[in-house]
Amino acid sequence: MKIKDGYLLRCVAGSNIVVPVGEGSMDFSGVITLNGVGAFLWKCLENGSDKETLTEKLTAEYDVDKATAAEDIDDFLKKLREAGLLDE
Amino acid sequence: MNKLRVADLNVLIKYKYETMLKQAPVYACDFEKADIAISIPDSELEALQAENPHLSINDIEYIFTGAAFYESILDFDGIMLHSSGVCVDGYVYLFSADPGTGKSTHTGLWQKYLGSDKAFIINDDKPAIRLIDDKIYVYGTPWSGKTDQNLNMREELGAIVFIEQSKKNFITPISVAEAIPLIMKQTLRPRELDKANKMLDVLDKILTETPVYRLGCDMSREAVELSYNTIKRSN
Known part of the structure; x- marks a missing residue:
């Protein structure tokens, strides 16, 4: 799975934000704010990833056990799906 | 074409209607080289007015020359x-x-x-x-x-x-x-x-x-x- 094209993740004055660019900007005019973990997962998903790889990367980057990481990832993926930001 | 200096940028711009004729001259300034050029053809202004019939051609010129300027300044921080x-x-x-x-x-x-x-x-x-x-x-x-x-x-x-x-x-x-x-x-x-x-x-x-x-x-x-x-x- 992969983040849909047309979104730009940037750190602006210490905040991670996602704004639509190109085609995406036509049907979505808001701004998404991500925390550190969210931005990390977003970057992994920009080039495509799967849940197992995400869990590995997150546990390697952050001091978090596998079960908690898997839960966080599920939550994040659920939000992305609900917002229509994920190509499965 | 008119030459203006707006926001410390040399702006070469075409306009001919009331609001711009009234508000632009205070920004007039001669220069050799333009940073920004704004020239919306009459046919385009007319097409934009047809899409926005509640606006006059003067309003259209004022709004869209402004939009062009503000889009251009992204290239100048x-x-x-x-x-x-x-x-x-x-x-x-x-x-x-x-x-x-x-x-x-x-x-x-x-x-x-x-x-x-x-x-x-x-x-x-x-x-x-x-x-x-x-x-x-x-x-x-x-x-x-x-x-x-x-x-x-x-x-x-x-x-x-x-x-x-x-x-x-x-x-x-x-x-x-x-x-x-x-x-x-x-x-x-x-x-x-x-x-x-x-x-x-x-x-x-x-x-x-x-x-x-x-x-x-x-x-x-x-x-x-x-x-x-x-x-x-x-x-």
């Missing part, structure tokens, strides 16, 4: 913020909100209570903001919305205030995360990746260095005293 900018003691304070909220009313009250010799409107609707030599400047431009209140000058940005109507006056600083969506809603959002990146570069600098507030206010003197005393900066 600049953005537009839909706001009324009031200048006091060398700083500009930008009051932003959706149309009809009362930004011009509030800056007008600053003039009334602080004195129109001390507080003046640099641009009543669409000031330009540019980063120059590590400083953040706000500029008057010929494009100031429905009013002709704009001045050919620049001063440093003092604060950005998002305003809402309220029976009880309050002002509170807001975080960068809160400020970003509010600012994005009140500026021209480029669709191209390259320009979006440039806009966010400017925003990064502005939000790193500028306090941003949320102000709820009525039309009283207390509202002005509260906002002025909270956000004023000294040299």
